[in-house]
Amino acid sequence: MTGSGPVRFGVLVSGRGSNMVALLEAARNGFLPADPAIVISNVAEAPALDRALGFGVEARAVPHRGELSREAHEEKLIHLLGEREVEWVCLAGYMRRLSSRFVERFRWRILNIHPSLLPAFPGLDAQRQALDFGVRVSGCTVHLVDEGLDTGPIVAQRVVAVADDDTVESLSARILEQEHQLYPEAFRRLLTHPWRIEGRRVRFEGA
Ligand code: GRF
Numbered sequence: 001m002t003g004s005g006p007v008r009f010g011v012l013v014s015g016r017g018s019n020m021v022a023l024l025e026a027a028r029n030g031f032l033p034a035d036p037a038i039v040i041s042n043v044a045e046a047p048a049l050d051r052a053l054g055f056g057v058e059a060r061a062v063p064h065r066g067e068l069s070r071e072a073h074e075e076k077l078i079h080l081l082g083e084r085e086v087e088w089v090c091l092a093g094y095m096r097r098l099s100s101r102f103v104e105r106f107r108w109r110i111l112n113i114h115p116s117l118l119p120a121f122p123g124l125d126a127q128r129q130a131l132d133f134g135v136r137v138s139g140c141t142v143h144l145v146d147e148g149l150d151t152g153p154i155v156a157q158r159v160v161a162v163a164d165d166d167t168v169e170s171l172s173a174r175i176l177e178q179e180h181q182l183y184p185e186a187f188r189r190l191l192t193h194p195w196r197i198e199g200r201r202v203r204f205e206g207a
Contacts, residue, residue, distance in 0.1 A: 007191055008037040010086040012077070012094040017048025018176065019092040019113055019183050024055040026184035033191055037084040040077060042096055058084070064096060074102045081106075090187065091145065100147050108153075108197060110145035111190075113183045115175045117141060117157055122150035127172045136162055138171065140179045142186035144202065153202045156186035 009027075011020045020039060026032035039052035044061040052059040060080065067073040078101075081089065091112040103110065116126035118141040121133070130138040139159040146152035158178040162171060189195075194205040 005035070007034040007088060008084065008086050009034050009088040009090055009187075010037055010081045010084065011039045011052070011090045011092050013039060013041045013046055013048035013092050014043045014095040015046050015048060015093045017046065017051050017092060019179055020048050020090075021051055021055075022180040022183055023090055023092065023187065024052065024057060026188070028055065032184050032188050034088065034187070037086050038080065040080060042073070042094070048093070070096075070099050071101060074099055078102060078105055088187075090183070092183075097149065098145065103145060103147050108144050110152075111155070111183075111187060112143055112145050112150070112152070113179050114141045114143065114150050115172065115179065117159065118143060118150055118154060125168075127175060128168050130162065131166060131168060131171060138162055138175065140175050140182055142182055144197075153197055153200055155190060155202050156182055158182045 011023060013020050023032065024036050027034055027036050036057045038058045038060060039048065040060050040062050041049050042062060042064045044063050049059040049061060062076050062080065064073040087109060089106050089110045091110065114126060116130055117139045121129040127138070137159050139157055141157045142155045144152040144155060160175050160178055189204065196203055
């Protein structure tokens with residue numbers, strides 16, 4: 001950790017940013033003891049950017065298109081995040097894999113939220129995968145990010161029952177409701193309780 005004040009976090013987004021809003025709201029109302037320093041989108045038209053500005057948070061588009069490589073794009077992200085003294089990075093619908101260079105730079109300080117009970121249904125269209133498989137429960141997972149696709153140590157999960165008549169839309173909406181609660185809660189827990197990585201898992205002291 002650097003400096004003294006509250007932890008500074010950045011949010012990476014690509015789209016509508018409803019989980020970002022949940023984090024910014026939690027920071028604003030004091031539930032989350034952290035300051036949002038910057039929101040960065042790889043998609044210039046992402047609605048999340050305007051929503052971040054509405055919170056008075058710096059919002060920057062850093063498009064990946066036109067960059068020579070993933071690494072070249074990420075160097076820009078790393079530079080911006082470093083300039084803003086960001087210690088934690090929250091992925092909130094960020095639709096690009098991170099390179100090992102980025103993961104190493106923020107090792108065990110990158111969080112992601114995924115709309116399934118990992119390790120089931122990683123990757124895209126997790127809610128559709130769950131429905132296609134026929135599971136009776138699904139949910140959402142907050143995890144630390146490692147080099148794999150949705151494979152990092154799990155911090156918290158929330159279960160959502162699957163109804164017989166669920167569609168991708170209806171299931172996604174119920175999971176999303178839980179995501180908005182779980183993400184700030186999981187982040188808060190990491191910031192306020194001692195924890196360590198033990199093997200593959202996040203172990204909270206005294207838990
Ligand atoms: C959420 O379902 C999240 O779990 C997944 O991408 C979606 C982003 O939605 N990683 P939003 O942009 O936060 O509204």
